[in-house]
Amino acid sequence: MEQSVTVFSSFSVQDLSFLGEAALRTLWISFLSITIGSVLGGFFGWALYEMKVWGAIFLNPILDVFRSVPLIVQLVLFYNFAPIVGLNLDAFESGLVVLTLYTSALVANVARGGIEAVGKPMRITSRSLGMSYLQDMRYVVFPIGARAIFPSWVGVALGVMKDSALVSVLGYVELVKASQVLITRTQEPLLIILVVGAFYFALSYPVSRYSAKLEKRWSQ
Amino acid sequence: MISIDGLHKYFDNLHVLQGIDLEVQKGEVLSVIGASGSGKSTFLYCINGIEPVQQGSVLVDGIDVHAKTTDLNKLRQRLGMVFQQWNSFPHLTAIQNVALAPQIVKKMSKSEAIEVAARQLEHVGLGDKFNVFPNALSGGQQQRLAIARALAMDPQYMLFDEATSALDPELVGEVLDTMRILAEEGMTMICVTHEMGFARDVSDRVAYFHEGIVEEIGSPEQIFNEPQSEQTKKFLAKVR
Numbered sequence: 001m002e003q004s005v006t007v008f009s010s011f012s013v014q015d016l017s018f019l020g021e022a023a024l025r026t027l028w029i030s031f032l033s034i035t036i037g038s039v040l041g042g043f044f045g046w047a048l049y050e051m052k053v054w055g056a057i058f059l060n061p062i063l064d065v066f067r068s069v070p071l072i073v074q075l076v077l078f079y080n081f082a083p084i085v086g087l088n089l090d091a092f093e094s095g096l097v098v099l100t101l102y103t104s105a106l107v108a109n110v111a112r113g114g115i116e117a118v119g120k121p122m123r124i125t126s127r128s129l130g131m132s133y134l135q136d137m138r139y140v141v142f143p144i145g146a147r148a149i150f151p152s153w154v155g156v157a158l159g160v161m162k163d164s165a166l167v168s169v170l171g172y173v174e175l176v177k178a179s180q181v182l183i184t185r186t187q188e189p190l191l192i193i194l195v196v197g198a199f200y201f202a203l204s205y206p207v208s209r210y211s212a213k214l215e216k217r218w219s220q
Numbered sequence: 221m222i223s224i225d226g227l228h229k230y231f232d233n234l235h236v237l238q239g240i241d242l243e244v245q246k247g248e249v250l251s252v253i254g255a256s257g258s259g260k261s262t263f264l265y266c267i268n269g270i271e272p273v274q275q276g277s278v279l280v281d282g283i284d285v286h287a288k289t290t291d292l293n294k295l296r297q298r299l300g301m302v303f304q305q306w307n308s309f310p311h312l313t314a315i316q317n318v319a320l321a322p323q324i325v326k327k328m329s330k331s332e333a334i335e336v337a338a339r340q341l342e343h344v345g346l347g348d349k350f351n352v353f354p355n356a357l358s359g360g361q362q363q364r365l366a367i368a369r370a371l372a373m374d375p376q377y378m379l380f381d382e383a384t385s386a387l388d389p390e391l392v393g394e395v396l397d398t399m400r401i402l403a404e405e406g407m408t409m410i411c412v413t414h415e416m417g418f419a420r421d422v423s424d425r426v427a428y429f430h431e432g433i434v435e436e437i438g439s440p441e442q443i444f445n446e447p448q449s450e451q452t453k454k455f456l457a458k459v460r
Contacts, residue, residue, distance in 0.1 A: 121305050130325040
């Protein structure tokens with residue numbers, strides 16, 4: 001008589017939907033942090049551009065910290081230290097905060113470059129037409145600068161999407177965390193990692209295709 | 221009328237304008253000539269308040285440009301300006317380039333602004349380029365686009381800052397022709413220029429700037445044929 005407890009079971013269709021859900025979580029946390037982080041980063045970029053001295057003294061060093069400390073270190077530190085100052089955030093919330101700040105730090109420099117790319121003569125021209133500072137920003141600097149930095153911004157966005165994998169260390173079940181669970185159960189690491197890779201590709205490929213299309217349209 | 225009184229301008233320790241007194245009447249075309257660094261362009265920038273001044277005043281129709289209470293955005297609607305670099309808005313078509321400021325600054329409706337823009341594009345000879353993006357236009361066409369863009373605000377005065385200096389030689393003519401048309405229509409113009417032919421033919425008066433002062437001013441005939449100042453003579457001998 002052979003009777004054994006099944007500890008391991010092979011990869012099944014249900015597992016695929018488990019991974020699909022996890023992919024949606026990856027998408028969700030990436031989407032939120034890229035969106036909020038870009039808005040915040042745009043604001044920081046503007047501040048760096050307009051307040052050269054204050055920006056260099058205060059803002060830049062802070063952004064430098066977010067840019068240069070490895071994301072995984074930031075995540076672990078924040079997750080463990082936030083409760084000390086009374087912030088009780090779960091894995092998703094902590095991941096979101098850190099990813100957002102990380103995105104904003106990356107976008108800030110890109111955004112400043114965008115404003116610089118527009119150039120002073122262009123801005124003097126729009127002001128000479130009677131536009132206010134804000135009108136110049138809204139109708140001239142933003143559309144021209146945004147187009148100029150779009151490729152770099154897409155690079156940042158795709159990077160953040162992949163970096164969101166690191167939130168798995170906090171226990172948030174996104175793609176990588178889900179794959180670890182499945183690998184432990186099925187003992188089929190290669191297959192599962194292949195599937196996870198395909199999911200990441202499926203998430204980023206449309207973005208990069210669409211952005212290439214936009215760039216082409218703008219370059220006309 | 222634009223009247224400039226005792227205007228001084230410094231860039232840090234550099235005394236760029238050293239006391240300019242000038243009046244430009246309605247309908248007059250004044251050409252400003254002089255060597256690079258004589259303060260010509262800075263002078264124009266002070267007239268529409270792009271550059272602050274340290275002493276003296278600029279009155280445009282009685283409004284003090286550099287007074288703290290002056291609404292510069294409103295004042296600048298009276299002063300169209302065309303620069304050496306045309307600075308077309310690259311993300312907008314020709315007609316959108318021209319219609320943008322009327323729409324957002326003058327709060328015209330979109331159709332009104334487009335109508336004005338179409339009229340001004342026709343005016344400068346770009347009637348067939350409404351929906352073309354600037355990068356498909358030549359330098360001369362882009363400079364005419366810049367003129368149409370300034371005219372669309374219905375300014376009382378036009379300031380030209382070396383409008384043809386950045387153009388290839390074969391494109392200078394079309395821009396000067398457009399400026400000529402404006403002068404004939406009675407537009408009040410201040411043209412900083414290196415085009416002596418234009419200054420001679422089109423202007424009512426020519427001012428020669430030398431090291432931040434108006435060295436000599438007079439009719440084109442007088443300046444070009446019988447210059448009084450030694451500096452003017454030297455300069456004209458060089459550019460001829």
